[in-house]
Structures are given as C-alpha cells and as structure tokens.
Amino acid sequence: MTSPTPLHFHVPEPASRPGGKPDFSGVSIPKAGSVRRPPVDVPPEEIRDLAYSIIRVLNHEGRAIGPWVPDLAQDELVAGLRHMMTLRTFDARMQMAQRQGKTSFYMQHTGEEAVSCAFRIALGPDDMNFPTYRQAGLLIAHDYPLVDMMCQIYSNEHDPLKGRQLPVMYSSKKHGFFSISGNLATQFVQAVGWAMASAIKRDNRIAAAWIGDGSTAESDFHAALVFASTYKAPVVLNVVNNQWAISTFQGIARGGSGTFAARGLGIPALRVDGNDYLATYAVAKWAIERARLNLGPTLIEYVTYRAGAHSTSDDPSAYRPKHESEEWPLGDPVIRLKQHLIAAGAWSEERHKQTEAEVHATVIAAQKEAEAFGTLHSGGKPSARDIFEDVYAELPPHLRRQRQQIGV
C-alpha cells in the first residue's frame, strides 16, 4: 500500500524561459463562433463546460461570427477602437514621462486594452467598477479627462487625489471607478458588498469586480466568491488572465484545472478571448444583464496577454523569452478590431493612420496641460497640509497638533 518510492516536490514551470522559444501549444483555442450562447437565466450547472472553453467572435479574417456576435453599431466599434488607441498612446507617453523622471512609477496595459474598454461600454452609467491598476480603459472609455489622469500620475497641484496615491491609483465615484488599493484582491470582495447594498436598497445598480490571474490566489478572491454566491449578489466577477503576475506565470496561481473560470461555488462562469473586443463586450453584456435581472453573479475569465513589463520597475526579459508576446496566439486587440472594421468596410488604413495622429495630438495636448500644473519633482505640488486632511472627516486633536509641528 505504502509506496516504496519517496515523494518528490512539484513546482510548475512555464513552457519556456529566456533563451527558449516561446511556446503556447498548451493554450488550446476554440474556433471563433464555436461556443454556444445560453440564455442569461440558464441554470449554472448546465454551463459548467463553458468554464473550460473560450468564447470568441472575431475569426482569422476579422469576420464576426457565431451566436455571441454583439449588437454594436459600426460607429460604436470605431469609438471602441479609438478608446483602445488612446489608452495605448496614453501608456506610451506616461511610460516615457516616468523615464524622464516626471513621476515615480507607471503601469501599462499593452495587449489588454480590449478588456476594460469593451467592458465599460457594456456597463450602465450608475454602476460601479472595483478595478485593479490595469483597467484605465474603464476611465478612458467613459470620457474621464485624460488631464485628470495625468495630474494624478504627476502628483501635481491638480491631482484629484492630492498627491497621496501612487501613480495610476485613480479614483472617481462620478465615473464609476472605485479607489484603487495597492493591496491586491481587497477590492474584489468590496465589489460584492457594494452589489449587496444595491440589492438591499432595492436599487438597480450593479458592481463589477476586477482581479488579475495571479491575485486570484489571495484570500479575498475566495471571500468574494463565497459572498457573491451566497447572497446572489448583482456583481460581475472579472478575472483578467494576462498569463503573468510580475515574474510568476499563471500556472502558479491557477492550480491544476487549467482555467480560472472553474472556481466552483455554483457561480456561472464564462471564459472569453480577451483580445477580441466584440467577444469581450458580448460576454460582459451577458453577465451584466444577468446581474441586472437579479439572477446573481457571473465569473468571467478574460484570456489575454501582458505584452509589456509589469510596471516601470520590472524587466520581463529576465523571466520570459524576449519575443513571447509576438507569439501570443490571440493576437493584438487593437489590430484585430481594426482589421474587423476594415473587413466590414467601415475603416481603412488611412483612417486608422489619421486617427492615430489625432489620438496622439489629443494625448500630447492633455500632457502639456497636465504638466503646466507640475510634475512629481517640479512645478505645482499638493500641500503638506493635505497629509493631514481626509484621515478622518474632521481633524482630530492629535492630528491638529502634528500639523502644527510642521507649521502648515
């Protein structure tokens, strides 16, 4: 009965490492249009298989096919493309600004633009996102001013968060964007609480929770699933699987099941091609409608790829093959939507180039405006007084004493 051979310790390793050839043969990708679309009130147990597949709409030629083709007009798609292009340009400029010492830190979205941009369009105006640091698309696709984002990144005198937060940790209630925490996963369960509150108040607002693949290992991911499932909270539980958590590949968080969508607790789960704007929108819409109709939570895994570094403090060439991102089988979300629009006769290379130039000009104009209010180490600054405000609604005596000590 007892095995005579000793145990051995198993540590998962990614398919390839620096110096090796990128290898995505382990990622099995169903054909676009091949996954069925159940009604939103489907009993969860009837769609367990969807947690192991990938819903895709755009095929190789850029055609939208199958039951998940969303009801989006071409001008809406063009707007979506512009959102993604804006985000990408914004990223490039801010990355450079960090390199120029204008701020301390930045985090890019490269390769993942479709996820947050498409989701925001599917959401209603009164709903609330509980984002991580990699969903600025939720702001951009909702017309939050680029200047305000930049002022936050520069921690300058117009920073809406008064210099208190690390760059990219935006917050805007008006734009349905909950304050970002530096602590991973905490927001996931807060989203569930917000959704529960909406149901308790008999309102009709829903919440969207966001988390990365690596962070699903955190405890609060589990707490969120337990509470969402127990109280059938009107929340969409979004897992952005971009394959990496800093240097750690998704196999370290995913466990043996090969999917983040199959996390049980009876929550219906969908897996979607996160680089396919149309599929992402369609799946988001499905889950949002479910929540709105009081049918409870949905878990969505967006399969995508973090093409850039984790942050400006990171260099991925130390842990993955240099050109891995080029081999990513789901392609680039911007190029794929562009090609779809071209295939549909609604776009052209020229219009794309022209839009690129426009977007560039817009972002640069915003950057100029923001920099006029200061950057981290020069120009206008938030006040030292702001250190002591907003710790409490009212300044308590001990903070008043401390503020006096620095004479502000």
Added chain:
Amino acid sequence: MTSPTPLHFHVPEPASRPGGKPDFSGVSIPKAGSVRRPPVDVPPEEIRDLAYSIIRVLNHEGRAIGPWVPDLAQDELVAGLRHMMTLRTFDARMQMAQRQGKTSFYMQHTGEEAVSCAFRIALGPDDMNFPTYRQAGLLIAHDYPLVDMMCQIYSNEHDPLKGRQLPVMYSSKKHGFFSISGNLATQFVQAVGWAMASAIKRDNRIAAAWIGDGSTAESDFHAALVFASTYKAPVVLNVVNNQWAISTFQGIARGGSGTFAARGLGIPALRVDGNDYLATYAVAKWAIERARLNLGPTLIEYVTYRAGAHSTSDDPSAYRPKHESEEWPLGDPVIRLKQHLIAAGAWSEERHKQTEAEVHATVIAAQKEAEAFGTLHSGGKPSARDIFEDVYAELPPHLRRQRQQIGV
C-alpha cells in the same frame, strides 16, 4: 436592457426552523454501491461528477455493497465500532463533567464519530493530522490515553498542555495530531505546508487537513487549495459537512453549487456518506494512497450531521427543529456499523450491550484517574510559572522580569 424591476436581496434559509417539520428532501442520496470507483491515478477532470454524488457502501439492511467495499477484516470493524462507542461515551461523560463545573467547556462529536475514527485507521503511523476540535476520534482510534485527554479537558496538573489551552484543544506530535487552534481554518493550509515539507525532504509521510463546512468560507481554505493544487502536495483535504456551523446552516457557506467537494482548482474531489464507517474508510484509503503515490491532493466531503449542540455554550433548539437529528437520512454511524456486523454474523445485541458496558467502565476508570490529578477549579493545577514558559524556547529578559513580579 435595464430591468425596470428593482433588485432584491437573497439570503438563503434552511428548509425548516424551530416549530417546523424537519425536512431533508433537498439532500439527494444515491443508493449504496452505485457510485463507481476510479483508479487512484485517474485524471481529475474525469471524475468531476463525483463531487456531486455521495459514495456509500452500507445499504439499508446493513450489507456492504459495490466497488467501494473496503478490505477490512471483521475484527477491524469491531475495533472501529468500539472506537466510535468509546468516543460517544467519552463525550457523554465530559459533557456531564462540564455541567458539573469540572471544566469550562466541551465539544461533542455525536453523529460524526465514523469520520475521524475510520480515517485514523486508514492513515499511516508517521502521517500527521491537522484537526479541528471535532476529530477526537483521531486520538481515540490511535490509542491516545483517555486519561491524557481528560487531563487536558480538566486543565489539571497532568494536563499535557499545562493548562494553557481551552478544553478539547489537544495536541500530540507522537500521535500524529497537530495542535488545535481556536482560529478556524488556519490549520488547513498548515497541513499543506507539512505535506510540501515531506515532499521536499523526499520522505513518504502525508498530511491530512480537516475543516468544517462553515469554515470553508474562511480565506485559509482557499489558500490551502491553491497551494495544494499548485505543488501537488501529498495531502488529504477533509471537509466535514455536518450541516451546521453553530446556528448557521450549511447553505450560508456552500454557495450555489450544493456541494463542498466541487471547489475547483483541478483537485480531484470525492463526496462520501460520513455516517458509513466503511465508505468513509474506503474513500480515505483511496485519497491516502493517491497522496502516498505522489499523485497529489484529494478533497473529500464527508456528508454527516451534527446531532448534538455546537458546544456546551450552545442550544440548537433555538435555530433548528428539535427532532431534526432523528430525521437525518444517513442515520447514526454507530448503529449502522453495529447492524452491518450483526448482518454479517460477526456481532450481536448481547455483545454490543456487553461492549457498551466495557467501554463505559473504561471511560469511567479513566475519568477517576484524571480527576485524581485535579479538575479546573479544584485539586492539582498547572503552575503560574507555566504562563511564562514556552512563549519562546528560552525565557527572554522581559518575561523573566514579569515572572518575578508574580513571584513564581
């Protein structure tokens, strides 16, 4: 798109409450012998359905049938019966001792005796359990001295834990029984770490983690699953679903899936009739063998019923129908094993009565012996010095000063 009807808040409720009729119609119970027995090296994805069924061996007439009938000789079964009877008698005596003020607190196992008693027999001598407070069967079935258990409960001068721990929070390395924490779920992930250590050292020892249905909502349950799944740790992850967590029914922790076994992460999961000594043993054996062969973790849900109060501080008649336990469809584990042995011609009512008397005498003798060493408020006591020992391996200066202050 947006529903005109407001959301409403859903709070799960048990099928019946005090004053109502017990109702277990929601618990669907497959026939004994009807669930298949896969080989231990089965790929987890091929047995996903087993997480939604219940493995049972003993049928209504007490016959053992089907592929899970374990390889246990009749004297082993008789020993198992005696373990369960001892635990039940022990419980009764200690419950009474608490009522008599001989200790502060006690927790019974009534109705759940098979789970820990059978599991211990399936485990090897060098393996380690990470138990909760409701698995004293692991000690009793491993011949840990009843007197030592009682001395712990009485916090007397022979208490192996020197009066420091709440009653029933036993600990014995030699008996493969990890120190019980008052904090729920923490031990679940520690068990995984212990198992990882065994694999790292290339030993052949395995760990068994224990948790209650209610406590699976805790974060550390998730952490344990993530780590066990990632490193294929040689651990058996036991969930004892006794339907209640103090006053809270299992629907509050279980989520929508109707099972604790289907928690995903690719860990193979079995669900078993926890009141069926043979089935419990067989399933435990299967999972233990899997771990021993380095095939990784198994999650087991034991479907059972907490027939008694949560603890001596609890009165279940406030939250569930008085006679609910009598309606529990999986019966009583002691009676079921007794009937099996009688049906097999290996036992009789007389031998049972006689054994009852013997067990009773043994427990009472142990109790006498233990009480000679003192009870909580009278007789021999651990020393006040013991407050300061074992905080660290060596007494640091500040604790020496404090000890001097009470002059011990």
Added chain:
Amino acid sequence: MPRMTMIEAIRSALDVSMARNDDVVVYGEDVGFFGGVFRCTQGLQQKYGVSRCFDAPISESGIVGTAIGMAAYGLRPCIEIQFADYMYPAYDQIVSEAARLRYRSAGDFTCPLVIRMPTGGGIFGGQTHSQSPEALFTHVSGLKTVVPSNPYDAKGLLIAAIEDPDPVIFLEPKRLYNGPFDGHHDRPVTAWARHELSEVPEGHYTTPLGKAVTRRAGEAVTILAYGTMVHVALAAVEETGVDAEVIDLRTLLPLDLETIVASVAKTGRCIVLHEATLTSGFGAELTALVQEHCFYHLEAPVMRVTGWDTPYPHAQEWDYFPGPARLGQALRDIVETR
C-alpha cells in the same frame, strides 16, 4: 428609566439606529436568525427583515470587505466579529481599506462602518476568546477605537459610532455583558440591575466619541482605564483606600488627552491599566503621552499594570488577569514613591 444589561443596551442601540435609519444593516456570524452567540442582535431580523439583519459566512475578511463596499455605497453597516480574537483574517480589510478609503480617494469615497467585537478575558475562554487587541487598532491612522464600560455608555457610544462618518472599532468587554465585574472572580456574580449606569433611556441618545469621563475624583494618583478595568480600578481604590482619580477613557482614539493631562497634573502620579499584553500595548502610548505632557508634574514613573507578555492562558486565567490585588499593590507602591 429601564434597567438594561450591557447586551440589552447594545441591542437597544442597534434597534434605535435601525429604526431611525433604513441604511443601518447588521450582520455577522450567527447574527441573523439566532441573534448572535451573545444575543446582542436578538430579535432584529424578525423586526427589520433578512435584508437588514442576516447571517454571514464564516469569513471575517468577507464580512468586513463586503461592509466596506456597502459603506461606500451609502449604507451604514454595523457588523459583528464573533470574538475580537477572530478579527485577524479581516485585519487587511480593516487596516489597508476601511481606514484609508477616505484618504485615498480624497474624500470621494467614505467608509462609515462600525465593527463590533467582544473583547477581553475573565470568562475562562482561553487564548482565542480572551484577547484585547485594541493597540492593533490605535496604531492605525483612520480608525476610531471605542471601549465602553457600562450599559449607559455602551448604548450612547454605539449610536454615536453608527452615526460617525468614519470607521469605528467598537470593543465590547464580554465579561461585562451580563454584569459589572471588578476582578474578584471568587465573589458572587453581580447583576447590572444594581449598578447606576444600567439605567438606560429607551430612545435615541449619543455619548460623544473622544470624551473620557472621571468615574472617581481623587488627589493621590490618576488611574487610566477602560472597559472591565474601570471596575477593577474602582474596586482596588476602595480596598486600598488610596485616594485615586479613576478615568474611564471610553474612546482610545481620538483620545481625550485634556482630561488625562488635567488629572495627572493634579495628582502627579499615574497608573495605566489594561488586560492586553504589556509590550506595545495601548498603555505604552498612554505612558508616553503622560510623560510627554505632564513631565514636570510627575513625582513617580508612570506604572503599567497589564496582562503578561504571553498568550492568554486557560487555567491560569486569574494569574494572568490584572485584578484588584495587582493593581492594589501598584497603588500602594506608587503613592509611596517619590
């Protein structure tokens, strides 16, 4: 005026708050149908429905995390952690989230949240039903921390906490739930009914956060205490005959430093009393503040009488608990020091 136990007063505070404001919701482990293991929420589900008072999964982090989301939404959650000893799984949500939400968002999102937890020892609860973790909250900017010592204050402070715009940790000394307790564990248990502070108005009132109260005026030494220790202090003073001033802090943060300083300036001596372990306990902060603000008045070092720096033991509870004997000795010692 009706007489209430501490449990009844807390329940009344919840009841009054729920009746006045639909946004007040109450939940936690065993809190709904059953009414909580200490019965503080009994009857509230029946009265206000399952949407306002309900059972939660056993996940402290989930309980606090969802409450933060609810508070951000606009509700006023008043949640229960079954024992303060079990707050650790929620500590990240409390420290990194509830305490910082207003700051992080520059006031755009707020977190009006009350976290009730039974605290302290004296019930033979062993190491996981006896802890006093208040210092782990007072170190966290953005939290308020409250510890009532009697039914009247418990109700007034709890209502004030629920109405406060910021997160409040509300620690309920469980040994006081059913009666005052002065540390004389071998004397008969007394009921609240005979204590003047069990006279509790039925309706709405508040006891302001951040205000201490002098329970006994005295000239020889100041005792700073809160929760159960207020009763221990009064007993020790009576037994030793030392003319001590006993201050019941009620709120640890924000602290009523003025009352403390005025007293110590008068008495010139100070003893800090708490059940929690000594090192880095809240007594350290009180001692530091007193010596900073009253240095030239002090005639003896500030003394700390506290639990030992060990886990809270089961059998040796009364060797651990800083009862009237230990405080009495300290009182006699400090008045003799010069």
Added chain:
Amino acid sequence: MPRMTMIEAIRSALDVSMARNDDVVVYGEDVGFFGGVFRCTQGLQQKYGVSRCFDAPISESGIVGTAIGMAAYGLRPCIEIQFADYMYPAYDQIVSEAARLRYRSAGDFTCPLVIRMPTGGGIFGGQTHSQSPEALFTHVSGLKTVVPSNPYDAKGLLIAAIEDPDPVIFLEPKRLYNGPFDGHHDRPVTAWARHELSEVPEGHYTTPLGKAVTRRAGEAVTILAYGTMVHVALAAVEETGVDAEVIDLRTLLPLDLETIVASVAKTGRCIVLHEATLTSGFGAELTALVQEHCFYHLEAPVMRVTGWDTPYPHAQEWDYFPGPARLGQALRDIVETR
C-alpha cells in the same frame, strides 16, 4: 573582506544558511526563478534547485501558513513577503499560529520560521510600499522582531534568525538596500562600498538577536533608532553638533534594555526615532520603558520623532519622513530643556 550591499549581504546569508543546512528553504512571490523583486534571492534556485527556492502564489496567508506547517515538520523556512505593507493577509497566521504554536503545544510543536519583509519609506512608494509595521509585531508575544541597519548586521542577524528556534520577523529597510541613506533625499545617492559596515565576511557568522549596539558615544542625549533611522540620527548629530549617543537597537524584541538604560542614565535625555506613525508605534513602548527605568535620571521628557498619524503619502514623502531636519530640531530643543 568583500564589500557587499545590503541586498548582497542578505543573499549571502541565505546562501550560507542553505549550504550549511538542507532544511533551509526559501520561497515567496517572484522569489524563485526571478530572484525576488529586490533580487535578494537571485541565483538561489539555480544553486539549490526548485525544491529549496521557489515561486509562491500571491497569497501571503498561504505563504506563511504553509511555512508554519513546514517548520512544524522540521524544515527551516525563510520566506519573503514582497513588501511589509502586504503582510496583513498573513497576520492571522503570524499572530495566532506561528507565534503561539510552541506555547499551545507545550513545546511539542515548534515554529522556527523567518519572515523577511522590505519595510520603510524613502522610495516614493506611496502608502503601500512604505509602511513600517514593526509595532504590530512587537505587541505579539512569541515573535522576535529584527531590523538591521547595514550589510554586516543584516547578514549576521539573518543567519542568527534562521538558526533561532522561534519565529522571527526580519524587517529590511528597503531604502538601505543599495546604499546608506541619511534622509538627505536631495543629495547624491551614496553606495554601500564606501561605508565601513559593508565589509562583510563571505562565510558563516552570526550577530546575536537581542543585542543593541552604540553607533556613536555621546553625553548630551540618547537617540534610540533602528534601520534607516540610524543613519538619519548620525547625520542629524553631525549637523547639529549635539553630543548625542546613538543606539542602533537591531532587535526590537527581545529588546536590549540594559544598553538603553545605561545610556539614558548617563545622558539624562532621550529621543526615540522611527518612520512608523506615532500613536502606538514602537516608540511608545521605548518611551514607556525609558521613563519607567530611568525616571530619576531624566532631565526632559522623552521625545518621539516619527512619521505622522496618517497613511504614508506619495508626493509629500519628505514632509512625512522624519529626516535630519526634524530630528535636528528635536535635538536642539531637548538639550535646551531642563
């Protein structure tokens, strides 16, 4: 002797420990293949294999929880929490489990475990990469807490911690990783190579836990500091010309009270310095101890120079950080007090 940065010294301590004892295992987020976000574990996986140095899921509670199980098994895990700010999800495992396992089991199970965490500010890390949570550990009986201030000590203390039979929290001031830092953020960064305490033996040695060291002898006032603040203290002393004695505590618990008391008894004045927020910070405990043990020597109240009672802000980092200007003012003030 080779020159090492703090990172190299820590890596060397791990390397030496892993080479001497097969039971030492090292893991954490990004710790394996990549070698940690601060590169403290670089090369260890290649040298000792994936069973001895590996990547962990992003679950601090899981990392500490599994390490406790491993330590109970007989291994000597030395794990990394990526930033001290992220230890909160593991706080339950640290406080309720690691710290109490020996006590609970009367010595039957033990927990020889080291938890390394980068701590402190000075890198524009904002509120979740700058915290100094040491007081949340010193309040917990059963833990030891260590904070090195230089490469030599870092290596010696880390080896001692790994060899210690009890759980040790090892806080690494991240601003010191690559060079000493005295708080003058606008001056050029200096490298460790020019600092005498960057001379670090390659092989095995230990620096005992529980022993402070006097970095500068002086007569006018005692400064108690640890980590980055040791360098701030030395800078402020030099700039003010105040003849201060600077004590580097190195271990916060167990504390070297003897060294502290001897110094304050001599100088009659004391300043406590730390980056953490003031209220209930470890400075409160130090202040309380100093006034208890040196009351009759003190000529001025013990002063605390610390971070403010707010979250750690991003842009206002240098208004928050208790640098040499703030300490210098305090030094001038305290020597004038009588």
